[in-house]
Amino acid sequence: MTEIDRRDFLTRTAGGLAAMALVPEMKAFGGFSLNETLRVGVVGVGRQGREIMGELGKIAGVSVVGVCDVDERRLKSGLRRASGATGYATVGEMLSSGTVDAVAVATPTHTHREVAVECMGSGVHVYLECPLAHTREDCIAISEAARSSKGVVAAGLQGRSNPVYKLARGFFRSDSVRDLISMRAQNNRKTTWITPSNDPVRREALNWKLDPARSNGLAGEWGTQQFDVFHWYTGRYPVRVHGNGGVRFYEDGRTVHDTIACSLIYEDGATIGYDATLANSYGGRHEKFFGSNAAIKLGWSHGWLFKESDAPTQGWEVYANRQQFHNDEGITLIAGATKLAEQGKLKEGVGLPNPSVFYALEDWIVSIAEKGTPACTIAEAARATVVGIAANQAIVTGKGVDIDLAGL
C-alpha cells in the first residue's frame, strides 16, 4: 500500500462514517444521461452474447438494434431476443448500415481480432469480451486498433467494474490484509465444454474451445479473468509461470485439458496458485488474498474479509454483516451496505443483484455518456490475456514460461 492510499483511507474512516467503508465507488449507480438512445449491435450471439443482450436490456437509454452471427441458428435465436433488431451475417454489413453507435463483441476468442479491428476502425464504441485474443500477435493488433479508435473501447475483464471487487480493492489497498503472503484462485465447474449440434460442420465451428489450435485452454479462457484481479489489486504482473494439466475425466478423445494447475510467479517471489477443472464444481470460482492481518475471498457476486485475531478492530465492524464458514467468520463485503441495512436486506448470503457482465457493460455505457475511460482498457486486457496465454503454454508443455509483456 502506498502512503497516500493509507492516509486517504485513515482520513475517511476517521471521519466517523462507520458504514462508509462498506460502500464502494459507485459511479455506475449514479445518474448518467445519454443524449439520445444508444444504438448497440451485438456480434456473436451464443450463450455469452445472449447474456449481454439481456443485460443491455436492463440499462436505460440503450437499444439493441443489430444482431450479427455467422451461425444462422444463433442469429435467428438472437433476433427473437431483440425486438425490432436487424440481423446481419457479417460485421461489415452491420457497420456499413450506419445504424449502430456501439458494438459489443462476444464471438469466439480466436475471431476477436478480425471483428474488433474492423469495429474499432469504423469509429463505433466497442466492448470486447475477454480473453482479448488467442495469440500475442492478435493482442498487439487489437491494442493498436484501440489506440487509434475514435470510440470508447472497453474490455470485458469484469472484476474491474464489479462493485464487490471495487469495494474489496479499497480494503486491500488500504492495508487491511497488511503483508501480502500469497494468492490463490480456482475455477471448478462440472461442465463438458461441448456445444451440442447434430450438424458436423456446425459442431466443428461451435466447439472451438476443445480445439488446441483455437483455444487457450482453461488457463486462457477462464484464468485470464481471474489473473487480472490480482494484477489490478497488486498493480503488478507475474514474470514467469509453471503448470501442468491433463484430461482426467472426459474420455471422449479431447486433447484440451479438463483439469489444470499452475503457479504464476512475481519478480519478488510472490505467487498466485491457480487451478481449474471441468470435472468438479466444489468451491466454484473465487480468488483469495492471504495477508498477515486478514484474508480476502472474492466470489464474483460475493466477497468476504476474514480477519486474524490479532488484527486491529475498526469502528465500522460493529455494523458489519458476518457469515460463518466452518471455523472461520467472514465479514460480508457488499456494495451499498448502508442502503441495504436501512432496507433490512443486509443479511447472510447477500450478494450482487446482477451478474458481473452487467456492471462491465454499464461501466462501458457510462464511459460513453461521460466521454470517460472505461474501468478496463484494451491495454490492461492485452496484458492479462498474454499472462493467460503463457499459463496455457506452460501447462501444455509442462515447462516454465517467461511472461513477456514488452510492447503491451
Add this chain to the structure above:
Amino acid sequence: MHLSLTPAQCAPRRSEIDLGSFAALSFEAMGCRFEILIDVDRSGLSRAECAAVCEEMRELVLDWHARLSVFEEGTIVSRFNRGRAGDAFVLDDDLFALCSLCDRLRLDTDGAFNIAAGTLMEAHGFRESVVDDLDGLSIDKGFVLDETQRTITKTDGRIRIDFGGIAKGFVLDLIRNELEELGITDAFVHGGTSSVMGMGRGWSAGVGDGMTATLEDLSLGVSETDSRVVDGSGHVMDPQTMAPATSSLQRVACVHKSAAAADAYATACCVWPNLIERLGDGSCTLIVFDTESEPIAIDPLGVVRPSPEDQE
C-alpha cells in the same frame, strides 16, 4: 405428490432403472428442482454430448428463470408490474409469444387461467409487495397485447402479471423443441414434479392414489390448491371472486401434448371445476382429486394406469 421416473413398459421403481444408461442433470430453478434424463444409447450421441445437451437445457431454463422473475428489479416483468396504466412495454419476440400463448389459454379456460392473477397473489399476501385495493378492478382484461407493435399495456396500474402458473410447462415445451432439433427422441424432464414431459418411450408418472399417467410424447401438469398457503388460503386464485379458490378440489392433474397447456388447464380446473367436462373433451386427460369423493379420471388419451404397486 408421488412421481416415479420410470419407463412404462417395465414400470420399475426409479431405484430399479439402470441410470447408468442415462445422461442426467438436476438443478434448482423457478423455485423448484428440475431433472433431465436422456437415454444415451437411443440418442445417437456420445455420453459427453448428451451431458452437454443437458447443460444446454439447464441454461435455457435458467435464462427463462431470469427473464420471468418478478423478484429481480431489472426484468421486463418487474418493470411492467411497477408501470402505470397505459404504459406500453415493448417485448421481444419470445416474450411476446409467451404472453400471446397465455392470453389464448386465458380464453380457452374462460378466464380461469390468467397471468394477471399475479395481482391477486400480491393482494392476498403471497408476495413481498402488496396490492391492497382491489376496488373496481377486473383482471380479466388486465392487459392488452399489440401484435403489430409487440407491446403489452396495463389497463389498470394495479395489475401485476406472474408467470408462475405456466413458466415450468412453457420451458418444458421449449426443451422438447430443442431436443427434437438435436435429434433426441427419448428423454424425460420435470420441474418440481408438478410439470413433467416425457419423450419417446412411455414414461410412467405417478399422480397419486394408485394411478400413473403414461407419457409418450406427452406432458403432465399438476395443480394443487393447498401446496402454498397464507393465512389458511391456498395460492390458486379465482379471477371472478378475486380471492383464493374455494372449490373442494384438492388436486388436478392434466395430460396434454403441450406442457404449458397442461399446467394452465390443471390450474383452471382447480379454480373452476365446471371446466373439467369441457376441457376433458378429447385433447387432454384430467385426473381430479376431490376432498369429498373418490378420484376421477377423464381419460380420452388412454394414458391412466394403476400404479405398479397396486398391480402387485
